[in-house]
Amino acid sequence: MNSDLILNFLIAHKLEASPIVTHFKMELVEKSPYKIYQNKQGMRLIISGTGYNNAVRAVTYLAEADKPRGPASAGWVNTGIAGHKTAGIGSLFFINKIVYKKTGEVYYPALNLVNGMSTGLITVDEPELYYPKDSVYDMEGAGFFKASMNFSSVEFIHSIKVISDNRAHPTQKITRDLIFDLMTRSCPQIQAFCKALMSQVMEFNRIASFGEIDLGLLNGLHFTATQRLQFQRYCQRYCALDRKEELESLGSSNWRSSKDLLNELAKNLE
Amino acid sequence: MFSAIYIEEEVRDSARVQEILTRFPSIPRISCDRYGEVFNRNAQNFRLQKEAPGLILAKKYGNLVLPSPEGYGFKEGRSYYFSHMLNCLYDCRYCFLQGMFRSANYVLFVNYEDFALQIEELIEKQNGPSIYYSGYDCDSLAMEPVSKFSKFFLPLFEKYPESTLEIRTKSMQIRCLNERPAIPNCIVAMSFTSQESSKKYEHKVASNQKRIQALQKLQDSGWKVALRFEPIIFEYGLLGHYRKLFFEIFNSLEVNQIHSVSIGEFRMPASFYKNIVKIYPDEELYAREISISDGVASLKDTDANVIQELEKLLFEHVQPEQYYRCA
Numbered sequence: 001m002n003s004d005l006i007l008n009f010l011i012a013h014k015l016e017a018s019p020i021v022t023h024f025k026m027e028l029v030e031k032s033p034y035k036i037y038q039n040k041q042g043m044r045l046i047i048s049g050t051g052y053n054n055a056v057r058a059v060t061y062l063a064e065a066d067k068p069r070g071p072a073s074a075g076w077v078n079t080g081i082a083g084h085k086t087a088g089i090g091s092l093f094f095i096n097k098i099v100y101k102k103t104g105e106v107y108y109p110a111l112n113l114v115n116g117m118s119t120g121l122i123t124v125d126e127p128e129l130y131y132p133k134d135s136v137y138d139m140e141g142a143g144f145f146k147a148s149m150n151f152s153s154v155e156f157i158h159s160i161k162v163i164s165d166n167r168a169h170p171t172q173k174i175t176r177d178l179i180f181d182l183m184t185r186s187c188p189q190i191q192a193f194c195k196a197l198m199s200q201v202m203e204f205n206r207i208a209s210f211g212e213i214d215l216g217l218l219n220g221l222h223f224t225a226t227q228r229l230q231f232q233r234y235c236q237r238y239c240a241l242d243r244k245e246e247l248e249s250l251g252s253s254n255w256r257s258s259k260d261l262l263n264e265l266a267k268n269l270e
Numbered sequence: 271m272f273s274a275i276y277i278e279e280e281v282r283d284s285a286r287v288q289e290i291l292t293r294f295p296s297i298p299r300i301s302c303d304r305y306g307e308v309f310n311r312n313a314q315n316f317r318l319q320k321e322a323p324g325l326i327l328a329k330k331y332g333n334l335v336l337p338s339p340e341g342y343g344f345k346e347g348r349s350y351y352f353s354h355m356l357n358c359l360y361d362c363r364y365c366f367l368q369g370m371f372r373s374a375n376y377v378l379f380v381n382y383e384d385f386a387l388q389i390e391e392l393i394e395k396q397n398g399p400s401i402y403y404s405g406y407d408c409d410s411l412a413m414e415p416v417s418k419f420s421k422f423f424l425p426l427f428e429k430y431p432e433s434t435l436e437i438r439t440k441s442m443q444i445r446c447l448n449e450r451p452a453i454p455n456c457i458v459a460m461s462f463t464s465q466e467s468s469k470k471y472e473h474k475v476a477s478n479q480k481r482i483q484a485l486q487k488l489q490d491s492g493w494k495v496a497l498r499f500e501p502i503i504f505e506y507g508l509l510g511h512y513r514k515l516f517f518e519i520f521n522s523l524e525v526n527q528i529h530s531v532s533i534g535e536f537r538m539p540a541s542f543y544k545n546i547v548k549i550y551p552d553e554e555l556y557a558r559e560i561s562i563s564d565g566v567a568s569l570k571d572t573d574a575n576v577i578q579e580l581e582k583l584l585f586e587h588v589q590p591e592q593y594y595r596c597a
């Protein structure tokens with residue numbers, strides 16, 4: 001996997017995904033067990049299949065595949081078509097609350113980057129034909145959010161839904177062309193949002209990796225997991241105190257052991 | 271002003287909530303059962319949220335008024351604190367709230383009447399004076415136009431001249447005070463750090479100059495004011511910086527009318543400190559050497575000698591009876 005991945009899309013169906021794949025110039029990089037697309041700008045898209053459990057599994061699959069690239073965070077966006085009692089076909093909503101109808105579990109996506117209409121979402125296990133509440137209805141949102149929270153901070157997890165059906169235009173009237181058309185028309189707004197999200201993720205990762213120094217450069221010293229953390233914190237402190245040059249000069253000396261180096265780094269800060 | 275307003279179902283219909291909602295017709299409103307669903311969940315980042323916090327309108331249960339921590343405040347009978355709000359509009363990098371809460375969303379507990387009931391019960395139980403600190407988990411006045419905190423609580427304390435309300439703030443929102451007659455048992459305690467420290471760490475906060483002007487206006491209107499010099503954070507030229515600040519402040523105010531003056535070090539529970547380091551690994555303040563004693567983290571470079579020197583400077587302006595050192 002690419003180490004510069006910044007944003008993951010989860011979309012239930014290929015029909016909904018294909019305008020996004022085209023718009024963001026993604027290419028198929030994996031066919032099985034999931035179709036996964038990726039572009040050079042750090043975006044990746046997985047087609048999860050319908051339903052809560054499929055969304056959980058797809059998010060987990062992507063996140064597990066990313067483990068080797070270390071602790072860097074990524075944004076997560078679930079998008080696709082959904083139903084609503086009254087909202088017009090083609091309306092785009094950012095989701096501000098997700099309820100899983102089956103269990104009552106609730107999630108609250110942040111709205112800090114949102115510049116558009118927001119509303120609640122109810123995730124159901126069977127297609128909703130009557131839209132009893134004034135909310136958006138889908139079949140993946142809750143599973144997507146629940147699973148993504150295991151791998152990312154809530155500020156980076158978002159659902160964007162495009163209305164394809166309502167009481168006046170029921171699900172039976174949804175056609176392939178309509179899906180393609182609705183998702184294609186939504187791409188510019190999704191793109192604007194993703195741009196802001198990606199820049200926030202990049203800034204977050206920059207801060208998270210502040211003061212990182214390649215341990216491999218330290219003359220082959222062996223670090224235990226705890227020493228690694230200590231060393232990382234010393235590096236952060238030297239950099240935050242504007243003493244990076246001292247750190248580099250200490251790091252480039254010959255040390256008998258990592259313990260000696262850590263002791264010297266500590267002493268020098270006193 | 272807020273990215274969203276979360277409203278606990280239980281308080282949705284209260285007049286206070288409705289009034290607040292009317293002020294912000296275009297901010298998304300999201301209902302929740304309990305504020306903790308949004309505020310206390312895992313996997314959230316205070317630093318990210320601080321860029322665009324939401325407002326949570328909630329009801330607080332249980333003990334709403336608690337005994338103050340040992341050494342907090344001045345000695346005028348038993349002391350208590352209460353928090354009608356969690357988190358602050360301002361963004362002081364040294365603030366312990368960053369490490370205390372996972373969320374930077376503001377929580378406003380709107381059941382003021384329940385706070386008032388408990389405060390009155392406590393006041394009536396006392397044999398002598400007692401003091402009530404507000405602004406422990408927030409800035410008491412910063413959100414006044416929304417919270418109407420002082421509008422509600424000042425008349426309450428007006429009824430009990432034996433008990434004192436200290437409003438801790440850095441805010442310019444003093445119109446609510448100056449528009450009404452002063453209450454002798456209410457103290458407006460304004461916090462200051464040196465100009466240099468303020469510039470470096472106190473983001474979104476009014477300048478020292480503006481805070482001094484606010485205190486002047488309050489004194490002119492008959493309000494008792496107090497000065498809180500904290501947290502003291504070592505910097506090169508610290509004594510000179512504080513000498514200048516003291517000069518500016520004490521030349522602008524009626525010194526003998528100042529209720530109290532205090533100095534406090536930078537200190538916070540070590541667990542909060544560790545949480546802040548995680549979200550601000552790049553912050554110079556948290557890269558300094560610290561010492562941890564009894565679970566409290568403090569800066570090694572800002573030791574007792576620095577505080578003593580500052581006290582000496584302070585006593586050039588105020589009487590020792592006006593002073594206390596924060597524990």
Ligand code: SF4
Nearest residue numbers: 358360361362365408
């Ligand atoms: S004004 Fe007080 S409560 Fe607000 S951020 Fe600053 S230190 Fe924290």
